[in-house]
Amino acid sequence: MSAQIIAIDAMGGDFGPRSIVQASIACLSATPSLHLTLVGQSSLLEDLVSGFSAADRARLQILGAAEVIGMDERPSQALRGKPDSSMRVALELVRDGKAQACVSAGNTGALMALSRAVLKTLPGIDRPAMVAAIPTRTGYCQLLDLGANVDCTAEQLYQFAVMGSVAAQALGVQRPRVALLNVGTEDIKGNQQVRLAANLLQGARGLNYVGFIEGDGLYRGAADVVVCDGFVGNILLKSSEGLATMVAQRIEQTFRRGLLSRLAGAVAMPLLKRVQADLAPARHNGASFLGLQGIVVKSHGAAGVEGFQSAIQRALIEIQENLPGRLHGRLEDLLK
Structure with missing residues (x-):
């Protein structure tokens, strides 16, 4: 198997370089064909890597970068300053062919702006979209956009649907069902952009468009790809994460109330822990920027070691599936 090379922005995220270095070394141990380049403050990264005896330095490089983009910096400042x-x-390592993907837990707006400036978008794509896998009753759904584009035209929603369908196929779905997230399933529901996007999708050749879907339909697994603007998608994602955490905490609290509850909890908690682990946001961390001439994966800023590992794994899958190449191969036909 040929090597996969991923560039890691090691300075972003809430937990800093230590967590990123630990996740990177764990991924190297799990994947013999993987090579990583950690980018950031060289002396700091060298000190952190030296603390892990299992680090395979033949497959782990450190590349110095003097500046760090803060989580609260404006994209324009990051782009020009x-x-x-x-x-x-x-x-730039991805642009120059020295890496096949970039993973960062840094400032989302800055990462999007820099990705568009450095890598450019694929022909026919106005804006990249953030997409991630959302657990459903029947498996997973690819949800996009997750916050990169707060305001979207109908044409951009159509482009997101095309990209989401290709991404789902790359992940093993034979004929992805594509839906538009809306406030109802009737044709008359929704704002003008959503209704216009529905008209475009209904006439799309080679796209399995199944119509409007409501939020509960997403979790039932009624579609494989769900499309919305970034404002709605980001709220849905963060609300889902918060709800999952709250439900897990409520269940644990319930099983601690009284002797009978604790006895019931002793029996039920192992199964509930298994479900909780399967649905944990860390296991599904990593949002891809679809539509770029290169692979970029955004890790949640609050992701720990396990979460950042998931983001690297997502980049690895996209390299193996040559996702930008597959997108480029189908966009010309589907976006006519």
Whole structure:
């Protein structure tokens, strides 16, 4: 198997380089064909890597970058004011063919702006979209956009649907069912952009468009790809994560109330823990920027070691499936 090379922006995220280095070394141990380049402050990263005896330095490089983009910086400042940031340098490795993907837990707006500037979009795509796998009753659903594009035209929603369908196929879904997230399933429901996008999708050749879907339909597994603007998608994603955490905490609290509850909990908790682990956001961390001429995966800023590992794994899958190439091969036909 040929090597996969991923550039890691090691300076982003809430937990900093230590967590990212630990996740990177764990991924190297799990995947013999993987090579990683950690980009950031060289002396700091060297010190952190030296603390892990299992680090395979033959497959782990460190590349210096003097600047760091803060989580609260404006994208315009990151784009113009920090030419030697760890984020930009990591993206430039992808642009120059020295890496096949970039993974970052840094500032989302800055990562999107830099990705568009450094890698450019595929022909026919106005804006990249963030997509991630959402657990459903029957498996997983690809949800996009997750926050990269707060306001979207009908044409952009159509482009998201095409990209989401191709991404789902790359992940093993034979004929992905594509739906538009809406406030109802009737044709008259929704704002103008959603209704216009539905008209475009109904006439699309080679796309399995199944109509409007409501939020509960997403979790029932009624579609394999669900499309919305970034404003709605980001709220849905964060609300889902918060709900999952709250439900898990409520269940644990219930099983601690009284002797009978604790006895019942002793029996039920192992199964509930298994379900909780399967649905944990960390297992599904990693949102891809679809529509770029290269692979970029955004890890949640609050992701820990396990979560960042998931983001690297998502990038690895997209490399193996040559996702940008597959997108480019189908976009010309589907976007006519």
